Amino acid sequence: MRAAVWRRYIVALIVAAAIDVSPLAAEPAGLRGYHAPIGESSISGISSGAFMAVQFGTAWSSVISGVGVVAGGPYWCAKADALDAVTGYWGPIWRATGACMKGPASDLDLRDFTAKADAKAAAGEIDALSNLGRQKIYLFHGYNDAIVDKAATDAAADFYRHYLGAANRGNLFYQTALGAGHSFVVTKEGAPGLNDCKANTEPYIDQCGYDQAGIILQHIYGRLNRPNPAQLAGSVKSFDQSLYTKPHLPDALSLGDTGYVFIPQDCEQGAPCRVHVALHGCKQDVGDIGRRFVDEAGYNAWADTNRLIILYPQTKTSPFAPGNPQACWDWWSYVDHEDSYVTKSGAQIRAIKAMLDALTAGAAAPANATEPSLSVPQWLTVIDTSDTGVDLAWSPVAGVTTYRVSRAGPDGAFQKIGDVTGASFAESGLTPQTTYRWRVSAILNGTEGPSSEDAIGTTQSPPPRCNNPGSCPIAR
Template sequence: MRVAVLRQFIAAQICVPIFITNLGTSSCAAEGLRRYRAPIGESSISGISSGAFMAVQFGTAWSSVIKGVGVVAGGPYWCAKADAFDAATWYWGPIWRATGACMKGPASDLDPKDFTAKADAKAAAGEIDPLSNVGRQKIYLFRGYNDAIVDKAATDAAADFYRHYLGDANRANLFYQATLGAGHSFVVAKQGAPGLNDCKANTQPYIDQCGYDQAGVILQHIYGRLNPPNPAQLAGSVKSFDQSIYTTPHLPDALSMGDTGYVFVPRDCEQGSPCRVHVALHGCKQDVADIGRRFVDEAGYNEWADTNHLIILYPQTKTSPYWPSNPQACWDWWSYVDHQDSYVTKSGSQIKAIKAMLDALADAAAAPAGATAPSLSAPQSLTVIDTSDSGADLVWSPGDDATTYRVSRAGPDGAFQVIGDVTGTSFGDSGLTPQTTYRWRVSVVLNGAVGPSSHEATGITRSTPPRCDDPGSCTIAK
């Protein structure tokens, strides 16, 4: 305790440049995060692999402040089933479960009732927020069919977990993309970028170039249609900060967290404009010590953030070969830090650290950015941002989140039919036919009255991907 306090005192007095070989640059991490005009209730989170499991844990524990969750190659809440301390099983049991059923299936070992029952118990005990909040979150799920590390059974289980709380009324809050031939990776639209992988790779830096802008799809599914990303030099900047301020009373090492975290701040946010915060969690072996700053700089979030008043927080883990044992710099989704089931609750050590960072950036008293009074005017800029073989992700320009929107769809017969209402400015359509053209319209619903329709948006569903028995070597469907 005294060491932690002393370290933070020293950090507050001086700023010593830290040289990271992988980056080739120096960064000063002695300072903490500053607060911006960012309403905490407009925050969101996403992650890949272990970061995806942590995003589910954090978004469920703190569902009162998390607007949406992006899950890339991850599974459901409490997947490893690490429970209260048992000297005989606490270590090997959760690891076997995490690296077994949670990564390889089969589906019969991933019963959604187990995970919802645990979440229900934790909510009843007050250890996580009421689960009614999960029912209004926007959820994006992804698994590439060349993923040789996490089986589709895991992401299917995550989808089932969320569908349980979304129910029929909010089913359109979820969009699940599983038709791309990506490997175990975060997927970017770049092609031929040095240091990044081809589309079906399952190796570091676990960023695959598939011509698919995953960061943009995640952010727009959560927040509605955004301005196009900045294709040029960014006006904002990446700043480093001292994570020990937010792991107190522990040093970061005790939580297998890095000394330094990163945050991208657009220039407008720096100058006082209202903004929102998105937390982006790297996966195993994607920390700065392993791949440099590639996830921070090249995942694609910053380009979207720069033009849309979004602050991107990049917390960092680190390798811990001894205690706690975390040799691949994963986020804690099998209780390697606390050895208790608190790791999936508000009191979990890493969840507490991330929340402390979010609290430092966001403002509980700030008004939502861009909120407008609801009206019956037609929604603007309806766009199909993504399709799978059986679904489509629709977004439109955001208005007041209290406004209800009615979505209509026309299939091959050309007749529009109402398919559902949604709160917020995105809609995950489902139950569609592969390789089929559809059209959509959106209208505002206010006090029982339905306003004029938006312009039509057209999309074509993808073909169903071929069976992939050897992930990592399967042909990528066009």
């Protein structure tokens, strides 16, 4: 009997070695619920992950408070209604790799995208589009990006401006003055395995001295605590994605078997937290670049000191049906060839939402709210500048949702420039290479409180004309 058991153990060891998995390794479990209200969740992504972030944030706008779009385009950009009548091929892949990545702007008609969103909202397939007016939107295009043309990200900006309207224009910040390639951008310099600032190659993480993760998170949530330079107190955990793709197996949706989530120590111990979903781009899944996006994009350090849970869902390559050889997110309907891919019923959107539901399942009823007051907003900070824009963030005043922003130009006189919901404000239309000052005050029941201390910022020079992205000089 012992010999038979021993033989079975030896066979198990051989099989495990063949597939490079320890026979004693624990299988990833599912996600547990934390004290994280789903309505305070947000999402961002790069490239195909940016297109998916727009889709998800639009479909589930009732629970998504902010969206970060790095080298992506508008809702329903690739379109997807039927097979091409002339070629017989599935048309959206050609549009996705054509107009949605290379332009020109004339092939990206805003009316197409808003008409589809309006129709899906009217049919109840996505949330009410009025929710987009309260979302904080960050967009980014590096002028050395040789893969996705600026026209695509311009179209995404136009899509959001359409729904934000003039009253909420301060919710959108669009950075175009950095000479990054097609990449998520980090502050590191000389880190092994990461690219220089102009690169357009794997792992699509470029070192430009620019903290993109921190800017995205602060644009959405207001000013945050600085990351701790020491070792993180929280940890990255793996989880079984098949629990959230049912009734399908992950392979059927071109999703990986395993996803990842960063959990701060405070959240693990029951503190109130929030969830941010970070979506990698094509060829940035763990099968292609390992855990570099999970570990090195910069989200975890900010999350660790600010009670933010970071969810990293994973795609995988799929050479057969559904065809997805570069592990992209589904932004041209490669899963089912129907326009549901941009709605709540889209296969990958359903899976991400199921993961988000699991993480937020432990949210408790809110405790007694702090009595609101007209306190002075603290730590008003310029978190980013472009040639014509500035992004401001400050610490929220307890119980206050509306703030008034005033600006002084070279003449030194302050003027009101707008009211905003939430603790950030993006200004546009400024003069390049000009220094400005800003103040913020809380608004409660129509009454304005005292102003904050001034924040000072100087806009950048206009970016150089870049006719050959990937080889243009870095201006910043």
